[in-house]
Amino acid sequence: MINLDFMPSRQLALYAAKLFLxxxxxVLVALVLVLMTLDLLGESGxxxxxxxxxxxxxxxxxxxxxxxxxSRFLPFSVLxxxxxxxxxxxxxxxxxxMKAAGLSAHQILAPMIVASLxxxxxxxxxxxxVVVKAQRTVNAWSNADYEPIPPDSGVLSNVWIRDGDNxxxxxxxxxxxxxxxLRGVTIYERENGSIVRVxxxxxxxxxxxxxxxxxxxxxxxxxxxxxxxxxxxALAGVEPTRFTLARVDPAERGFISLGRAIxxxxxxxxxAEEARTGWWHKxxxxxxxxxxxxxxxxxxFGLARSGKVLLRxxxxxxxxxxxxxxxxxxxxxGNYGAYPPILAAWAPFLLFLLIGEFVLIRQEE
Numbered sequence: 001m002i003n004l005d006f007m008p009s010r011q012l013a014l015y016a017a018k019l020f021l022x023x024x025x026x027v028l029v030a031l032v033l034v035l036m037t038l039d040l041l042g043e044s045g046x047x048x049x050x051x052x053x054x055x056x057x058x059x060x061x062x063x064x065x066x067x068x069x070x071s072r073f074l075p076f077s078v079l080x081x082x083x084x085x086x087x088x089x090x091x092x093x094x095x096x097x098m099k100a101a102g103l104s105a106h107q108i109l110a111p112m113i114v115a116s117l118x119x120x121x122x123x124x125x126x127x128x129x130v131v132v133k134a135q136r137t138v139n140a141w142s143n144a145d146y147e148p149i150p151p152d153s154g155v156l157s158n159v160w161i162r163d164g165d166n167x168x169x170x171x172x173x174x175x176x177x178x179x180x181x182l183r184g185v186t187i188y189e190r191e192n193g194s195i196v197r198v199x200x201x202x203x204x205x206x207x208x209x210x211x212x213x214x215x216x217x218x219x220x221x222x223x224x225x226x227x228x229x230x231x232x233x234a235l236a237g238v239e240p241t242r243f244t245l246a247r248v249d250p251a252e253r254g255f256i257s258l259g260r261a262i263x264x265x266x267x268x269x270x271x272a273e274e275a276r277t278g279w280w281h282k283x284x285x286x287x288x289x290x291x292x293x294x295x296x297x298x299x300x301f302g303l304a305r306s307g308k309v310l311l312r313x314x315x316x317x318x319x320x321x322x323x324x325x326x327x328x329x330x331x332x333x334g335n336y337g338a339y340p341p342i343l344a345a346w347a348p349f350l351l352f353l354l355i356g357e358f359v360l361i362r363q364e365e
Contacts, residue, residue: 012098013111019088020112020293024081024119031077032069039065047146057146064138071131074123078116078289079320082296083313085112105297105360112293123286128254136252140172144184156252161242163235165190170204173243180240181205185213187234196221199234210236250278258282273341277334280345288327288349294356295319298363319359323352 040062047057089095098108140149140157149155149172156173171184182204189197197220201213216229241264248261258279265272296316326348334344 013114016085016089016108016111017115020082020085020115021119022081023084024078027080027084028070028074028077031073032066035069035073036062036066039069043142050146052148053146061138061141061146064134064141067126067130067134068138071123071127074119075285075288075292076320076324078119079292079296079317082112082116082293083316086296086316087313105363109293109297109360113290116289116293120286120289123289124283127282127286132252132254139249139252144171156243156249159243161238163187163238168235168238170243177240178206180243182211182243185211194221204235206240207233210234211238248272248275250275250282255279255282271337273337274335276341277331277339277344280342281331284345284349285327288323291323291349291352291356292320294360295323295352297356297360319352319355323348326351 040058043061044058047053047061050057086095095108099105136155137149140155143157157171159170159173161168167188167190169184169186169188170182171186172182174181174183183202185199185201185204187199187201188195189199197218199213200217200219202215204211204213206212210233212231212233214231216232218227218229219225220227248258248265250258253261258275262272262275262279265275296313296319298312298316298319330339330344330348333339334341339347
């Protein structure tokens with residue numbers, strides 16, 4: 001007789017959820033340790049090349065990169081953890097025992113789905129509280145060639161704008177409104193498409209409808225001369241929002257902050273497809289962990305003595321990889337405006353949810 005309860009056994013549900021979570025955590029730790037080591041080996045030379053940087057800066061880099069690696073590879077770790085858990089249950093005939101007791105495939109899967117939903121909520125909170133700030137800081141630090149940067153206060157890095165025919169690059173942009181400050185400013189003055197003068201300034205702040213540049217170095221291409229000055233006024237009529245909205249990176253902004261930036265972009269008549277796609281993906285991305293047990297369920301069902309456990313686990317892994325490829329491809333199309341943002345963020349999730357359900361129902365039959 002089939003038991004129609006969602007989770008008919010509390011002990012069985014806790015056992016399956018614990019098995020799934022411990023395997024996923026083990027895979028995540030192993031992946032992050034290996035990837036962090038390789039990343040640090042590649043970046044340590046650049047960090048230590050800057051005078052004054054030492055072991056403390058290396059540990060700072062590790063503390064900034066670890067949250068990014070955890071956020072990126074947690075769904076993949078959940079996929080591998082589910083595959084390992086299901087393969088173990090199948091190998092020891094525990095799935096056969098559960099089905100003999102009247103449990104359906106969905107009831108066997110239910111504890112892991114609930115556990116992965118908890119993981120998704122934790123990942124969303126982790127992204128909002130830790131990852132966003134770490135991403136913003138490490139991007140600004142790497143764009144500054146690992147030289148000391150100001151304390152993080154919504155700092156943006158490597159911002160480009162156009163002022164008439166001139167191009168303006170700000171290495172760092174901090175603050176908002178009238179308190180906006182620029183660091184590492186370069187102005188490329190052009191005539192007839194050719195650069196005639198390059199103005200480099202250490203800092204810039206607003207001054208009476210323009211910007212006051214400090215510690216200036218000017219190269220004149222026509223005279224081939226370099227001149228220095230203490231300060232000068234430039235960029236008349238350039239508003240602070242030109243810098244703060246020039247580069248809206250969804251990875252560097254929280255869910256609420258990104259929503260405000262989308263409103264500001266639309267009010268200014270600027271394209272907001274990339275920002276809106278990233279906004280939707282901040283929800284669909286963490287929820288992808290809920291899909292992983294469903295896609296990995298191919299490893300759970302079927303007789304272990306048939307010798308096809310490895311084949312079924314490979315199919316589950318292939319489905320998971322296919323989801324990540326489709327998700328990245330869809331988000332890229334959404335960023336370019338080829339897809340509506342909500343479709344770009346949610347279409348892969350819904351598609352693979354249907355695929356996973358179809359495969360699970362076929363196996364159950």
